[in-house]
Amino acid sequence: MTEKGAREEQARPNTNGEMDNPPTAGETKALAPKPETPNLLQSAKDAEVANAPYELLRVDKLGFYFGENKVLKDIELPIWRNSITSLIGPSGCGKTTLLRCFNRMHDLYPNNHYEGQILMEGRNILDKNEDLIWLRSRLGMVFQKPTPFPMSVYDNIAYGLKLKKITNKPRVRELVEKALRQANLWDEVKDRLKENALGLSGGQQQRLSIARSLAVSPAVLLFDEATSALDPISSAKIEEMMVELKKEVTMVVVTHNMQQAARVSDYTALMWLGSLVEYGETTEIFTRPKMKMTERYVAGHFG
Amino acid sequence: MKPHMGRIWRNRLALTLATCSALLGLALLFIILYDIIRHGLSSLNLELLTEDPAGPMGGGGLKGAFLGQGLLTLVATLVGAPLGVLAGTYIAEYGRDKKISKAFISLCDLAMSLPSIVVGIFVYSLLVKPFGGFNGWAGAAALAIIMIPLVTRTTETMLAMVPWTLREAALALGSSYSQVIIKIVYRKAASGILTGILLAIARVAGETAPLMFTSFNNNHFELALGKPVASVTVTVFQYAGSPYETWIDQAWAAALVVTVVVLLLNILGRLAVKWRF
Numbered sequence A: 001m002t003e004k005g006a007r008e009e010q011a012r013p014n015t016n017g018e019m020d021n022p023p024t025a026g027e028t029k030a031l032a033p034k035p036e037t038p039n040l041l042q043s044a045k046d047a048e049v050a051n052a053p054y055e056l057l058r059v060d061k062l063g064f065y066f067g068e069n070k071v072l073k074d075i076e077l078p079i080w081r082n083s084i085t086s087l088i089g090p091s092g093c094g095k096t097t098l099l100r101c102f103n104r105m106h107d108l109y110p111n112n113h114y115e116g117q118i119l120m121e122g123r124n125i126l127d128k129n130e131d132l133i134w135l136r137s138r139l140g141m142v143f144q145k146p147t148p149f150p151m152s153v154y155d156n157i158a159y160g161l162k163l164k165k166i167t168n169k170p171r172v173r174e175l176v177e178k179a180l181r182q183a184n185l186w187d188e189v190k191d192r193l194k195e196n197a198l199g200l201s202g203g204q205q206q207r208l209s210i211a212r213s214l215a216v217s218p219a220v221l222l223f224d225e226a227t228s229a230l231d232p233i234s235s236a237k238i239e240e241m242m243v244e245l246k247k248e249v250t251m252v253v254v255t256h257n258m259q260q261a262a263r264v265s266d267y268t269a270l271m272w273l274g275s276l277v278e279y280g281e282t283t284e285i286f287t288r289p290k291m292k293m294t295e296r297y298v299a300g301h302f303g
Numbered sequence B: 001m002k003p004h005m006g007r008i009w010r011n012r013l014a015l016t017l018a019t020c021s022a023l024l025g026l027a028l029l030f031i032i033l034y035d036i037i038r039h040g041l042s043s044l045n046l047e048l049l050t051e052d053p054a055g056p057m058g059g060g061g062l063k064g065a066f067l068g069q070g071l072l073t074l075v076a077t078l079v080g081a082p083l084g085v086l087a088g089t090y091i092a093e094y095g096r097d098k099k100i101s102k103a104f105i106s107l108c109d110l111a112m113s114l115p116s117i118v119v120g121i122f123v124y125s126l127l128v129k130p131f132g133g134f135n136g137w138a139g140a141a142a143l144a145i146i147m148i149p150l151v152t153r154t155t156e157t158m159l160a161m162v163p164w165t166l167r168e169a170a171l172a173l174g175s176s177y178s179q180v181i182i183k184i185v186y187r188k189a190a191s192g193i194l195t196g197i198l199l200a201i202a203r204v205a206g207e208t209a210p211l212m213f214t215s216f217n218n219n220h221f222e223l224a225l226g227k228p229v230a231s232v233t234v235t236v237f238q239y240a241g242s243p244y245e246t247w248i249d250q251a252w253a254a255a256l257v258v259t260v261v262v263l264l265l266n267i268l269g270r271l272a273v274k275w276r277f
Helices: A002-011 A025-031 A044-051 A095-102 A132-138 A153-163 A169-182 A202-215 A232-245 A258-264 A282-287 A292-298 B005-043 B063-094 B099-112 B116-128 B136-160 B164-172 B177-205 B232-240 B245-274
Strands: A055-066 A069-080 A084-088 A112-120 A139-142 A220-224 A250-254 A267-272 A275-281
Touching (some): A055 A095, A069 A095, A069 A250, A069 A275, A084 A258, A095 A112, A095 A139, A095 A250, A132 A139, A153 A169, A153 A202, A202 A220, A202 A232, A232 A250, A232 A258, A250 A258, A258 A282, A267 A282, A267 A292, A275 A282, A275 A292, A282 A292, B005 B245, B063 B099, B063 B136, B063 B177, B063 B232, B063 B245, B099 B136, B136 B177, B164 B177, B177 B245, B232 B245
Parallel strands (some): A084 A267, A139 A220, A220 A250
Antiparallel strands (some): A055 A069, A055 A112, A267 A275
Protein backbone atom coordinates (compact mmCIF):
# COMPACT_ATOMS: atom_id res chain seq x y z
CA MET A 1 0.00 0.00 0.00
CA THR A 2 2.74 2.43 0.87
CA GLU A 3 3.82 2.10 -2.72
CA LYS A 4 0.34 2.84 -3.83
CA GLY A 5 0.29 5.89 -1.64
CA ALA A 6 3.62 6.98 -3.06
CA ARG A 7 2.39 6.84 -6.61
CA GLU A 8 -0.70 8.68 -5.58
CA GLU A 9 1.41 11.39 -4.11
CA GLN A 10 3.59 11.70 -7.17
CA ALA A 11 0.60 11.95 -9.43
CA ARG A 12 -0.45 15.08 -7.67
CA PRO A 13 1.09 18.20 -9.12
CA ASN A 14 2.95 20.85 -7.26
CA THR A 15 3.37 19.90 -3.64
CA ASN A 16 5.60 22.87 -3.24
CA GLY A 17 8.40 23.10 -0.78
CA GLU A 18 8.83 19.35 -0.56
CA MET A 19 12.56 19.60 -1.10
CA ASP A 20 13.38 22.30 1.37
CA ASN A 21 11.33 20.61 4.06
CA PRO A 22 13.54 18.42 6.18
CA PRO A 23 11.45 15.43 7.23
CA THR A 24 9.79 16.96 10.25
CA ALA A 25 10.90 20.53 10.78
CA GLY A 26 8.22 22.27 8.73
CA GLU A 27 5.45 20.22 10.11
CA THR A 28 6.23 20.22 13.80
CA LYS A 29 6.10 23.95 13.61
CA ALA A 30 2.69 23.79 11.99
CA LEU A 31 1.41 21.23 14.48
CA ALA A 32 2.51 23.10 17.57
CA PRO A 33 -0.20 25.23 19.09
CA LYS A 34 0.18 28.96 19.00
CA PRO A 35 2.54 30.38 21.62
CA GLU A 36 -0.21 31.85 23.78
CA THR A 37 -1.77 28.43 24.32
CA PRO A 38 0.02 26.55 27.10
CA ASN A 39 1.30 23.23 25.83
CA LEU A 40 0.56 20.76 28.56
CA LEU A 41 2.64 17.92 27.26
CA GLN A 42 5.90 19.78 27.24
CA SER A 43 7.59 18.10 30.15
CA ALA A 44 7.34 14.92 32.17
CA LYS A 45 5.90 16.83 35.08
CA ASP A 46 3.22 18.21 32.84
CA ALA A 47 2.45 14.72 31.57
CA GLU A 48 1.26 13.87 35.04
CA VAL A 49 -0.98 16.88 35.02
CA ALA A 50 -2.19 15.80 31.59
CA ASN A 51 -3.75 12.67 33.05
CA ALA A 52 -5.61 14.56 35.71
CA PRO A 53 -9.11 15.76 34.88
CA TYR A 54 -8.70 19.03 33.14
CA GLU A 55 -11.23 21.52 31.88
CA LEU A 56 -10.31 22.01 28.25
CA LEU A 57 -13.27 24.22 27.45
CA ARG A 58 -15.46 26.32 29.67
CA VAL A 59 -18.70 27.73 28.36
CA ASP A 60 -19.27 30.86 30.37
CA LYS A 61 -22.63 32.69 30.33
CA LEU A 62 -22.95 31.95 26.64
CA GLY A 63 -25.79 33.60 24.77
CA PHE A 64 -26.41 33.40 21.06
CA TYR A 65 -28.70 35.38 18.80
CA PHE A 66 -30.08 34.74 15.34
CA GLY A 67 -30.94 38.35 14.51
CA GLU A 68 -32.93 39.56 17.51
CA ASN A 69 -33.93 36.07 18.50
CA LYS A 70 -32.04 34.76 21.54
CA VAL A 71 -31.65 31.04 20.92
CA LEU A 72 -29.07 30.21 23.59
CA LYS A 73 -29.50 31.53 27.10
CA ASP A 74 -26.76 31.77 29.70
CA ILE A 75 -25.20 28.41 29.05
CA GLU A 76 -22.64 27.34 31.68
CA LEU A 77 -20.81 24.14 30.89
CA PRO A 78 -17.38 22.58 31.30
CA ILE A 79 -15.88 20.26 28.69
CA TRP A 80 -13.40 17.91 30.30
CA ARG A 81 -10.37 16.86 28.36
CA ASN A 82 -10.20 13.33 26.95
CA SER A 83 -13.85 12.75 27.68
CA ILE A 84 -17.04 12.57 25.67
CA THR A 85 -19.76 15.05 26.50
CA SER A 86 -23.18 14.55 24.92
CA LEU A 87 -25.66 17.31 24.33
CA ILE A 88 -29.18 15.95 24.36
CA GLY A 89 -32.60 17.51 24.18
CA PRO A 90 -35.63 17.76 21.93
CA SER A 91 -35.39 19.16 18.39
CA GLY A 92 -34.90 22.90 18.32
CA CYS A 93 -33.53 23.07 21.84
CA GLY A 94 -30.29 24.65 20.63
CA LYS A 95 -27.85 21.78 21.02
CA THR A 96 -26.57 22.00 17.45
CA THR A 97 -26.47 25.79 17.73
CA LEU A 98 -24.33 25.41 20.85
CA LEU A 99 -22.06 22.89 19.12
CA ARG A 100 -21.54 25.27 16.20
CA CYS A 101 -20.48 28.02 18.62
CA PHE A 102 -17.39 26.00 19.57
CA ASN A 103 -15.84 26.21 16.09
CA ARG A 104 -17.57 29.48 15.21
CA MET A 105 -19.50 28.00 12.29
CA HIS A 106 -22.12 30.70 12.83
CA ASP A 107 -19.62 33.27 11.64
CA LEU A 108 -20.16 32.05 8.08
CA TYR A 109 -23.64 33.54 8.09
CA PRO A 110 -24.78 37.10 8.60
CA ASN A 111 -27.03 38.55 11.32
CA ASN A 112 -26.06 36.63 14.39
CA HIS A 113 -23.95 37.31 17.42
CA TYR A 114 -22.52 35.78 20.57
CA GLU A 115 -22.66 36.88 24.17
CA GLY A 116 -20.47 35.69 27.02
CA GLN A 117 -17.42 33.52 26.55
CA ILE A 118 -16.14 30.11 25.62
CA LEU A 119 -12.74 29.70 27.22
CA MET A 120 -10.25 27.29 25.78
CA GLU A 121 -7.31 27.01 28.13
CA GLY A 122 -8.03 30.50 29.33
CA ARG A 123 -8.44 32.03 25.90
CA ASN A 124 -11.84 33.35 24.82
CA ILE A 125 -12.46 31.71 21.46
CA LEU A 126 -15.49 33.91 20.86
CA ASP A 127 -13.19 36.91 20.63
CA LYS A 128 -13.82 38.98 17.51
CA ASN A 129 -10.13 38.85 16.62
CA GLU A 130 -9.83 35.09 17.05
CA ASP A 131 -8.04 33.39 14.16
CA LEU A 132 -10.89 31.22 12.88
CA ILE A 133 -8.72 29.17 10.58
CA TRP A 134 -6.50 28.20 13.50
CA LEU A 135 -9.50 27.66 15.75
CA ARG A 136 -11.22 25.35 13.31
CA SER A 137 -8.11 23.28 12.87
CA ARG A 138 -8.08 22.80 16.67
CA LEU A 139 -11.79 21.96 16.90
CA GLY A 140 -12.80 19.59 14.13
CA MET A 141 -16.40 18.89 13.20
CA VAL A 142 -18.24 15.87 11.84
CA PHE A 143 -21.62 16.52 10.23
CA GLN A 144 -24.86 14.60 10.12
CA LYS A 145 -24.42 13.60 6.50
CA PRO A 146 -21.06 12.29 5.34
CA THR A 147 -19.13 14.98 3.47
CA PRO A 148 -16.51 13.27 1.31
CA PHE A 149 -14.66 15.72 -0.91
CA PRO A 150 -14.82 14.94 -4.64
CA MET A 151 -11.35 13.39 -4.73
CA SER A 152 -9.61 10.16 -3.82
CA VAL A 153 -9.75 8.61 -0.36
CA TYR A 154 -6.09 9.50 0.13
CA ASP A 155 -6.50 13.10 -1.01
CA ASN A 156 -9.48 13.55 1.29
CA ILE A 157 -7.25 12.94 4.29
CA ALA A 158 -4.24 14.75 2.84
CA TYR A 159 -6.38 17.84 2.20
CA GLY A 160 -6.24 18.98 5.81
CA LEU A 161 -2.53 18.20 6.03
CA LYS A 162 -1.86 20.41 3.06
CA LEU A 163 -3.72 23.20 4.81
CA LYS A 164 -1.28 22.75 7.68
CA LYS A 165 1.60 22.94 5.19
CA ILE A 166 2.58 19.32 5.80
CA THR A 167 3.84 18.33 2.36
CA ASN A 168 6.70 15.93 3.08
CA LYS A 169 5.47 12.84 1.24
CA PRO A 170 6.48 10.03 3.64
CA ARG A 171 5.15 12.08 6.54
CA VAL A 172 1.85 12.71 4.76
CA ARG A 173 1.49 9.00 4.01
CA GLU A 174 2.21 8.15 7.60
CA LEU A 175 -0.35 10.63 8.90
CA VAL A 176 -2.98 9.51 6.37
CA GLU A 177 -2.55 5.92 7.49
CA LYS A 178 -2.63 6.91 11.16
CA ALA A 179 -5.85 8.90 10.71
CA LEU A 180 -7.52 6.09 8.78
CA ARG A 181 -6.51 3.58 11.46
CA GLN A 182 -7.83 5.84 14.21
CA ALA A 183 -11.15 5.98 12.40
CA ASN A 184 -11.19 2.16 12.03
CA LEU A 185 -11.29 2.54 8.28
CA TRP A 186 -7.77 1.52 7.27
CA ASP A 187 -8.40 -2.17 6.69
CA GLU A 188 -11.39 -1.43 4.48
CA VAL A 189 -9.75 1.17 2.26
CA LYS A 190 -6.04 0.40 2.26
CA ASP A 191 -6.33 -1.09 -1.23
CA ARG A 192 -8.53 1.63 -2.62
CA LEU A 193 -6.76 4.78 -1.48
CA LYS A 194 -6.68 6.09 -5.04
CA GLU A 195 -10.35 5.51 -5.66
CA ASN A 196 -12.91 8.29 -5.53
CA ALA A 197 -14.21 8.70 -2.00
CA LEU A 198 -17.76 8.98 -3.34
CA GLY A 199 -17.60 5.25 -4.09
CA LEU A 200 -17.45 4.34 -0.39
CA SER A 201 -20.55 3.30 1.54
CA GLY A 202 -22.32 5.83 3.75
CA GLY A 203 -20.77 4.47 6.93
CA GLN A 204 -17.32 4.41 5.36
CA GLN A 205 -17.78 7.95 4.07
CA GLN A 206 -18.66 9.09 7.58
CA ARG A 207 -15.59 7.40 9.04
CA LEU A 208 -13.59 9.02 6.25
CA SER A 209 -14.94 12.41 7.33
CA ILE A 210 -13.87 11.61 10.87
CA ALA A 211 -10.42 10.46 9.74
CA ARG A 212 -10.06 13.68 7.76
CA SER A 213 -10.79 15.73 10.86
CA LEU A 214 -8.42 13.60 12.95
CA ALA A 215 -5.57 13.98 10.47
CA VAL A 216 -5.03 17.60 11.44
CA SER A 217 -4.75 16.46 15.10
CA PRO A 218 -7.45 18.62 16.64
CA ALA A 219 -7.85 19.02 20.38
CA VAL A 220 -11.61 18.66 20.16
CA LEU A 221 -13.91 16.84 17.79
CA LEU A 222 -17.51 18.05 17.51
CA PHE A 223 -20.07 15.48 16.32
CA ASP A 224 -23.31 16.88 14.97
CA GLU A 225 -25.66 13.88 14.98
CA ALA A 226 -22.90 12.10 13.14
CA THR A 227 -24.49 8.64 13.27
CA SER A 228 -28.16 9.52 12.77
CA ALA A 229 -28.02 8.92 9.00
CA LEU A 230 -26.26 5.56 9.34
CA ASP A 231 -27.39 1.98 9.85
CA PRO A 232 -26.95 0.40 13.32
CA ILE A 233 -23.79 -1.51 12.39
CA SER A 234 -22.06 1.57 10.99
CA SER A 235 -23.17 3.56 14.05
CA ALA A 236 -21.79 0.89 16.34
CA LYS A 237 -18.42 1.02 14.57
CA ILE A 238 -18.28 4.77 15.03
CA GLU A 239 -19.28 4.56 18.70
CA GLU A 240 -16.57 1.98 19.28
CA MET A 241 -14.06 4.24 17.58
CA MET A 242 -15.13 7.24 19.66
CA VAL A 243 -14.44 5.42 22.91
CA GLU A 244 -10.97 4.45 21.65
CA LEU A 245 -10.30 8.00 20.53
CA LYS A 246 -10.78 9.43 24.00
CA LYS A 247 -7.08 8.88 24.64
CA GLU A 248 -6.22 11.52 22.09
CA VAL A 249 -9.08 13.87 21.61
CA THR A 250 -11.92 15.48 23.52
CA MET A 251 -15.35 14.99 22.01
CA VAL A 252 -18.63 16.85 22.15
CA VAL A 253 -21.53 14.92 20.68
CA VAL A 254 -24.97 16.15 19.71
CA THR A 255 -27.35 13.22 19.54
CA HIS A 256 -31.02 12.36 19.43
CA ASN A 257 -30.21 8.82 20.36
CA MET A 258 -30.51 8.54 24.14
CA GLN A 259 -28.98 5.07 24.24
CA GLN A 260 -25.99 6.36 22.35
CA ALA A 261 -25.51 9.18 24.82
CA ALA A 262 -25.75 6.69 27.70
CA ARG A 263 -23.35 4.25 26.04
CA VAL A 264 -20.52 6.47 24.90
CA SER A 265 -20.48 9.66 26.89
CA ASP A 266 -18.90 10.46 30.22
CA TYR A 267 -20.86 13.64 30.74
CA THR A 268 -24.29 14.62 29.51
CA ALA A 269 -25.99 17.97 29.21
CA LEU A 270 -29.73 18.24 28.68
CA MET A 271 -30.94 21.35 26.90
CA TRP A 272 -34.43 22.68 26.51
CA LEU A 273 -35.60 25.83 24.70
CA GLY A 274 -32.10 27.22 24.49
CA SER A 275 -31.26 26.73 28.14
CA LEU A 276 -29.19 24.17 29.91
CA VAL A 277 -31.49 22.09 32.12
CA GLU A 278 -28.96 19.83 33.76
CA TYR A 279 -25.36 18.82 33.34
CA GLY A 280 -23.55 16.00 35.04
CA GLU A 281 -21.88 12.66 34.74
CA THR A 282 -23.80 10.49 32.32
CA THR A 283 -24.56 7.82 34.92
CA GLU A 284 -25.98 10.50 37.22
CA ILE A 285 -28.10 12.04 34.49
CA PHE A 286 -29.53 8.72 33.43
CA THR A 287 -30.03 7.16 36.85
CA ARG A 288 -30.29 9.89 39.48
CA PRO A 289 -31.11 13.16 37.73
CA LYS A 290 -31.62 16.15 39.97
CA MET A 291 -34.27 17.74 37.81
CA LYS A 292 -37.73 16.34 37.23
CA MET A 293 -37.52 17.38 33.56
CA THR A 294 -34.31 15.41 33.03
CA GLU A 295 -35.90 12.34 34.53
CA ARG A 296 -38.90 12.67 32.25
CA TYR A 297 -36.77 13.31 29.17
CA VAL A 298 -34.33 10.43 29.59
CA ALA A 299 -37.29 8.15 30.32
CA GLY A 300 -38.76 9.18 26.98
CA HIS A 301 -41.80 11.05 28.31
CA PHE A 302 -41.28 14.04 26.02
CA GLY A 303 -39.07 15.24 23.18
CA MET B 1 -70.15 6.13 -21.17
CA LYS B 2 -68.27 5.86 -17.93
CA PRO B 3 -67.95 9.17 -16.05
CA HIS B 4 -64.16 9.35 -16.41
CA MET B 5 -64.11 8.74 -20.19
CA GLY B 6 -64.01 12.51 -20.74
CA ARG B 7 -60.74 12.76 -18.85
CA ILE B 8 -59.25 9.87 -20.79
CA TRP B 9 -60.08 11.50 -24.11
CA ARG B 10 -58.77 14.86 -23.00
CA ASN B 11 -55.56 13.13 -21.98
CA ARG B 12 -55.29 11.45 -25.38
CA LEU B 13 -55.87 14.75 -27.14
CA ALA B 14 -53.16 16.48 -25.12
CA LEU B 15 -50.77 13.60 -25.75
CA THR B 16 -51.45 13.66 -29.50
CA LEU B 17 -50.96 17.42 -29.74
CA ALA B 18 -47.72 17.31 -27.78
CA THR B 19 -46.36 14.39 -29.81
CA CYS B 20 -47.24 16.08 -33.12
CA SER B 21 -45.53 19.30 -32.05
CA ALA B 22 -42.42 17.40 -31.02
CA LEU B 23 -42.36 15.51 -34.31
CA LEU B 24 -42.86 18.72 -36.28
CA GLY B 25 -39.96 20.38 -34.51
CA LEU B 26 -37.71 17.38 -34.98
CA ALA B 27 -38.75 17.02 -38.62
CA LEU B 28 -37.80 20.63 -39.36
CA LEU B 29 -34.44 20.12 -37.68
CA PHE B 30 -33.76 17.00 -39.72
CA ILE B 31 -34.86 18.65 -42.98
CA ILE B 32 -32.37 21.45 -42.35
CA LEU B 33 -29.64 18.95 -41.54
CA TYR B 34 -30.51 16.82 -44.54
CA ASP B 35 -30.47 19.84 -46.84
CA ILE B 36 -27.08 20.99 -45.58
CA ILE B 37 -25.61 17.51 -45.88
CA ARG B 38 -27.10 16.95 -49.36
CA HIS B 39 -25.76 20.21 -50.77
CA GLY B 40 -22.64 20.40 -48.71
CA LEU B 41 -21.32 16.89 -49.08
CA SER B 42 -21.03 17.09 -52.88
CA SER B 43 -18.63 20.06 -52.78
CA LEU B 44 -16.83 19.05 -49.59
CA ASN B 45 -13.17 18.28 -50.18
CA LEU B 46 -9.86 18.70 -48.47
CA GLU B 47 -8.94 21.81 -50.45
CA LEU B 48 -11.77 23.62 -48.73
CA LEU B 49 -9.79 23.48 -45.53
CA THR B 50 -6.26 23.80 -46.89
CA GLU B 51 -6.38 26.21 -49.86
CA ASP B 52 -6.67 29.96 -50.08
CA PRO B 53 -9.74 31.34 -51.86
CA ALA B 54 -9.73 31.30 -55.66
CA GLY B 55 -11.92 33.36 -57.94
CA PRO B 56 -15.44 32.53 -58.92
CA MET B 57 -14.09 30.22 -61.60
CA GLY B 58 -13.88 27.46 -59.02
CA GLY B 59 -11.25 25.67 -57.02
CA GLY B 60 -9.46 27.01 -53.98
CA GLY B 61 -10.65 26.81 -50.41
CA LEU B 62 -11.47 28.77 -47.30
CA LYS B 63 -8.41 28.05 -45.17
CA GLY B 64 -8.22 31.62 -43.90
CA ALA B 65 -11.88 31.68 -42.95
CA PHE B 66 -11.68 28.42 -40.98
CA LEU B 67 -8.49 29.37 -39.17
CA GLY B 68 -9.79 32.90 -38.64
CA GLN B 69 -13.01 31.68 -37.11
CA GLY B 70 -11.07 29.25 -34.93
CA LEU B 71 -8.75 32.02 -33.79
CA LEU B 72 -11.60 34.44 -33.03
CA THR B 73 -13.44 31.75 -31.07
CA LEU B 74 -10.28 30.78 -29.21
CA VAL B 75 -9.48 34.36 -28.18
CA ALA B 76 -13.13 34.92 -27.22
CA THR B 77 -13.06 31.76 -25.08
CA LEU B 78 -9.76 32.68 -23.41
CA VAL B 79 -11.28 36.02 -22.40
CA GLY B 80 -14.94 35.12 -21.95
CA ALA B 81 -14.73 31.79 -20.12
CA PRO B 82 -12.55 32.92 -17.18
CA LEU B 83 -14.54 36.14 -16.80
CA GLY B 84 -17.79 34.19 -16.89
CA VAL B 85 -16.57 31.63 -14.37
CA LEU B 86 -15.34 34.34 -12.00
CA ALA B 87 -18.57 36.32 -12.33
CA GLY B 88 -20.57 33.15 -11.66
CA THR B 89 -18.38 32.47 -8.64
CA TYR B 90 -19.08 35.91 -7.23
CA ILE B 91 -22.84 35.48 -7.65
CA ALA B 92 -22.98 31.97 -6.19
CA GLU B 93 -20.37 32.27 -3.46
CA TYR B 94 -19.29 35.68 -2.23
CA GLY B 95 -22.45 37.57 -3.15
CA ARG B 96 -24.76 34.70 -2.22
CA ASP B 97 -27.01 36.60 0.16
CA LYS B 98 -26.71 39.99 -1.46
CA LYS B 99 -29.36 41.74 -3.50
CA ILE B 100 -26.78 42.62 -6.13
CA SER B 101 -26.47 38.93 -7.03
CA LYS B 102 -30.12 38.73 -7.95
CA ALA B 103 -29.69 41.86 -10.06
CA PHE B 104 -26.69 40.27 -11.79
CA ILE B 105 -28.68 37.14 -12.57
CA SER B 106 -31.49 39.20 -14.12
CA LEU B 107 -28.98 41.17 -16.17
CA CYS B 108 -27.36 37.94 -17.34
CA ASP B 109 -30.68 36.57 -18.49
CA LEU B 110 -31.33 39.84 -20.29
CA ALA B 111 -27.90 39.75 -21.95
CA MET B 112 -28.43 36.16 -23.06
CA SER B 113 -31.58 37.08 -24.94
CA LEU B 114 -29.99 40.13 -26.53
CA PRO B 115 -29.91 39.84 -30.36
CA SER B 116 -26.30 39.18 -31.28
CA ILE B 117 -26.34 41.92 -33.91
CA VAL B 118 -26.83 44.44 -31.11
CA VAL B 119 -23.60 43.21 -29.55
CA GLY B 120 -21.97 43.59 -32.99
CA ILE B 121 -23.04 47.20 -33.30
CA PHE B 122 -22.01 47.94 -29.72
CA VAL B 123 -18.52 46.58 -30.30
CA TYR B 124 -18.38 48.41 -33.64
CA SER B 125 -18.88 51.73 -31.89
CA LEU B 126 -16.38 50.77 -29.19
CA LEU B 127 -13.55 48.94 -30.93
CA VAL B 128 -13.97 49.51 -34.69
CA LYS B 129 -14.94 53.13 -35.27
CA PRO B 130 -12.43 54.69 -32.84
CA PHE B 131 -9.59 52.56 -34.26
CA GLY B 132 -10.36 53.35 -37.84
CA GLY B 133 -11.24 49.96 -39.25
CA PHE B 134 -12.50 46.44 -38.86
CA ASN B 135 -10.21 44.22 -36.81
CA GLY B 136 -10.00 40.75 -35.34
CA TRP B 137 -9.84 41.96 -31.75
CA ALA B 138 -13.25 43.52 -32.14
CA GLY B 139 -14.64 40.25 -33.51
CA ALA B 140 -13.20 38.26 -30.62
CA ALA B 141 -14.53 40.85 -28.17
CA ALA B 142 -18.02 40.61 -29.62
CA LEU B 143 -17.98 36.82 -29.29
CA ALA B 144 -16.60 37.08 -25.74
CA ILE B 145 -19.41 39.47 -24.79
CA ILE B 146 -21.94 36.91 -26.00
CA MET B 147 -20.17 34.15 -24.07
CA ILE B 148 -19.81 35.85 -20.70
CA PRO B 149 -23.47 35.80 -19.60
CA LEU B 150 -23.84 32.20 -20.79
CA VAL B 151 -20.83 30.99 -18.84
CA THR B 152 -21.73 33.14 -15.82
CA ARG B 153 -25.19 31.69 -15.61
CA THR B 154 -24.16 28.03 -15.95
CA THR B 155 -21.29 28.47 -13.49
CA GLU B 156 -23.60 30.11 -10.99
CA THR B 157 -26.18 27.33 -11.35
CA MET B 158 -23.59 24.57 -11.05
CA LEU B 159 -21.95 26.12 -7.97
CA ALA B 160 -25.31 26.59 -6.30
CA MET B 161 -25.94 22.86 -6.74
CA VAL B 162 -22.91 21.95 -4.63
CA PRO B 163 -24.28 21.11 -1.17
CA TRP B 164 -23.55 23.60 1.60
CA THR B 165 -22.40 20.98 4.03
CA LEU B 166 -19.43 20.30 1.76
CA ARG B 167 -18.27 23.89 2.13
CA GLU B 168 -18.91 23.80 5.86
CA ALA B 169 -16.93 20.58 6.17
CA ALA B 170 -13.96 22.09 4.36
CA LEU B 171 -14.20 25.32 6.39
CA ALA B 172 -14.44 23.28 9.59
CA LEU B 173 -11.04 21.80 8.76
CA GLY B 174 -9.54 25.26 8.79
CA SER B 175 -9.58 26.20 5.11
CA SER B 176 -10.08 29.74 3.97
CA TYR B 177 -13.13 30.37 1.80
CA SER B 178 -11.08 30.89 -1.36
CA GLN B 179 -9.33 27.54 -0.79
CA VAL B 180 -12.71 25.87 -0.35
CA ILE B 181 -13.97 27.33 -3.62
CA ILE B 182 -10.87 26.42 -5.63
CA LYS B 183 -10.10 23.01 -4.17
CA ILE B 184 -13.53 21.64 -3.31
CA VAL B 185 -16.42 23.52 -4.89
CA TYR B 186 -14.87 23.93 -8.36
CA ARG B 187 -13.89 20.29 -8.32
CA LYS B 188 -17.37 19.20 -7.47
CA ALA B 189 -18.91 21.45 -10.13
CA ALA B 190 -16.15 21.00 -12.72
CA SER B 191 -18.02 18.87 -15.23
CA GLY B 192 -21.02 21.19 -15.13
CA ILE B 193 -18.90 24.29 -15.61
CA LEU B 194 -17.02 22.62 -18.46
CA THR B 195 -20.31 21.76 -20.12
CA GLY B 196 -21.40 25.36 -19.82
CA ILE B 197 -18.18 26.57 -21.44
CA LEU B 198 -18.43 24.04 -24.28
CA LEU B 199 -22.04 24.96 -25.00
CA ALA B 200 -21.10 28.64 -24.94
CA ILE B 201 -18.30 27.95 -27.43
CA ALA B 202 -20.75 26.06 -29.61
CA ARG B 203 -23.06 29.02 -29.45
CA VAL B 204 -20.52 31.65 -30.53
CA ALA B 205 -18.73 29.41 -33.05
CA GLY B 206 -21.73 29.74 -35.36
CA GLU B 207 -22.33 33.47 -34.93
CA THR B 208 -22.41 35.70 -38.04
CA ALA B 209 -24.05 38.98 -37.13
CA PRO B 210 -21.60 40.14 -34.45
CA LEU B 211 -18.67 39.47 -36.78
CA MET B 212 -20.04 41.41 -39.75
CA PHE B 213 -19.52 44.72 -37.96
CA THR B 214 -16.30 43.83 -36.22
CA SER B 215 -13.79 41.47 -37.76
CA PHE B 216 -15.65 41.74 -41.09
CA ASN B 217 -14.03 39.43 -43.66
CA ASN B 218 -10.80 39.12 -45.57
CA ASN B 219 -10.13 37.57 -48.94
CA HIS B 220 -6.47 37.23 -48.07
CA PHE B 221 -5.04 34.92 -45.49
CA GLU B 222 -4.80 37.01 -42.35
CA LEU B 223 -4.46 35.93 -38.74
CA ALA B 224 -3.16 39.20 -37.32
CA LEU B 225 -5.96 40.37 -35.04
CA GLY B 226 -5.22 44.02 -35.77
CA LYS B 227 -6.52 43.54 -39.32
CA PRO B 228 -9.86 42.33 -40.64
CA VAL B 229 -10.00 38.55 -40.15
CA ALA B 230 -11.98 36.16 -42.33
CA SER B 231 -14.56 33.91 -40.71
CA VAL B 232 -16.53 30.99 -42.11
CA THR B 233 -19.92 32.32 -41.13
CA VAL B 234 -19.45 35.73 -42.75
CA THR B 235 -17.92 34.06 -45.81
CA VAL B 236 -20.90 31.73 -46.07
CA PHE B 237 -23.15 34.77 -45.85
CA GLN B 238 -21.29 36.51 -48.68
CA TYR B 239 -20.77 33.46 -50.90
CA ALA B 240 -24.34 32.29 -50.55
CA GLY B 241 -25.54 35.71 -51.73
CA SER B 242 -23.15 35.77 -54.69
CA PRO B 243 -24.22 34.97 -58.25
CA TYR B 244 -21.45 32.39 -58.74
CA GLU B 245 -22.37 28.71 -58.68
CA THR B 246 -18.93 27.68 -57.39
CA TRP B 247 -19.10 30.09 -54.44
CA ILE B 248 -22.61 28.94 -53.54
CA ASP B 249 -21.39 25.35 -53.51
CA GLN B 250 -18.47 26.28 -51.29
CA ALA B 251 -20.87 28.11 -48.97
CA TRP B 252 -22.89 24.89 -48.59
CA ALA B 253 -19.78 22.87 -47.87
CA ALA B 254 -18.51 25.43 -45.33
CA ALA B 255 -21.95 25.54 -43.69
CA LEU B 256 -21.80 21.77 -43.34
CA VAL B 257 -18.42 21.93 -41.63
CA VAL B 258 -19.60 24.62 -39.21
CA THR B 259 -22.76 22.63 -38.44
CA VAL B 260 -20.80 19.48 -37.75
CA VAL B 261 -18.33 21.31 -35.50
CA VAL B 262 -21.11 22.95 -33.51
CA LEU B 263 -22.94 19.63 -33.27
CA LEU B 264 -19.79 17.91 -32.02
CA LEU B 265 -19.21 20.64 -29.43
CA ASN B 266 -22.76 20.18 -28.22
CA ILE B 267 -22.39 16.42 -27.96
CA LEU B 268 -19.07 16.86 -26.17
CA GLY B 269 -20.77 19.25 -23.77
CA ARG B 270 -23.51 16.74 -23.00
CA LEU B 271 -20.96 14.02 -22.45
CA ALA B 272 -18.88 16.22 -20.17
CA VAL B 273 -21.77 16.38 -17.69
CA LYS B 274 -21.30 12.70 -16.94
CA TRP B 275 -17.58 13.02 -16.64
CA ARG B 276 -16.33 12.59 -13.09
CA PHE B 277 -13.07 13.36 -11.40
